[in-house]
Amino acid sequence: MEGLPCAPMWNGCLVHVARSEARFRGCLEGLPRGGVGLLLAAPSLARVVFNLPAGALVDSFGRVPCMIIGELFAALGCLGTALALSLSTMLPIRFMGGSGGALASAGSAAYLTDLTERPHLKPMRGTILGAQGGLIAAAYVVGPAVGGALTHLYGTQAAYCSVAALIGVCGGAYATLPETRPKEKAGSFRLAGAAKDWQELLKDHRQQALFAANLALFMNYSAMVTVMPLHAYHLFGMGAGEIGALFSVGSAVGIVLAPVVGTLSDRYGRVPLVAPSAILCGIGCLGVAMSQSSELFFAFYMIWSLGEAALAPLLSAYAADIAPKEHVGSAMSLSRQAGDLVSFVAPPLLGFMYDTSPGHAAMSLTSFMTILGAATFWKRTRQ
DSSP states (O other): OTTTHHHHHHHHHHHHHHHHHHHHHTTTTTTHHHHHHHHHHHHHHHHHHHHHHHHHHHHHOHHHHHHHHHHHHHHHHHHHHHHOOOOOHHHHHHHHHHHHHHHHHHHHHHHHHHHHTSSTTTGGGHHHHHHHHHHHHHHHHHHHHHHHHHHHHHHHHHHHHHHHHHEEEHHHHTTTTTTOOOOOGGGOOHHHHHHHHHHTTSHHHHHHEEEEHHHHHHHHHHHHTTTTTHHHHHHHHHHHHHHHHHHHHHHHHHHHHHHHHHHHHHHSSHHHHHHHHHHHHHHHHHHHHHHHHHHHHHHHHHHHHHHHHHHHHHHHHHHHHOOOOGHHHHHHHHHHHHHHHHHHHHHHHHHHHHHHOOSSSSHHHHHHHHHHHOOOOOOOOTO
């Protein structure tokens, strides 16, 4: 029964990917490019804005209630996107959905941290989070196929409604879980107190290291999704099917590697493995940018995928390790803030760089920032 609470979280990852695929497969037809950009940015902006209060709410009112309410708002956001008839109504609905996602994510991250803090599970924290990472990678293989099939067979509105229903099922599954927040930690919510918690957390060298490493990881995610497909098309004429196959292969690497890396981190520690994994990302990204043959391109893409697959579960486990017990929700939301901030800012910036200067500049910058993040992590964790 101890593994039961993790299952809804993994299902939520599948829902997230299916929702993304449904969005990209036709629901934005007929909108001007600026409107499309706003729609894509609205949930990310909501997470950036709402991460801070979400963490404090989780610490104040419990993990499970926040997970349920967050999934409810995410489902309403997805359903509203399906039924909205104009940009002016769709934007606030998508913002609401992103806010719900932030709250649900804060609750689930804190829940998993609490769960793996138990004496019989803490020695296996890396393995558990690595297994979760493997299932997330599997979702990135299965989810797009599910979202694409729903859209192709039944249309965009039906796809959104189906995914909203799946999110609701996840919320219902969360409702069956026992609360893990200690009763003595209950308290009233104060936004000023939440901001102070983040300020105190950021004084910790380990939190600074984690923030830098998460910035590097999500910079790589952004470059791989935004710039790599453009580069592959311009260099080798790769089409959507070939690029999709690349993403599937990279996700398959994560399915296999993430649990292995998690187990290794339980044995040898998280810190010694983080910097080498980030350096692999940097080397792979730069190699993809500089490759002049499809064989080299694929080889460096695999190195890039290996680095990302290893780094993500390591940082999740490290965030759980260093989260102060009285502020687990705030600490885990701060850890996500770095990624959400990059996910909001980096894709349009990297895309603009590639549009104005096609070639290796955008991915070279990503590689440099990754190596810098690895060096910062190593330096801060040694202090």
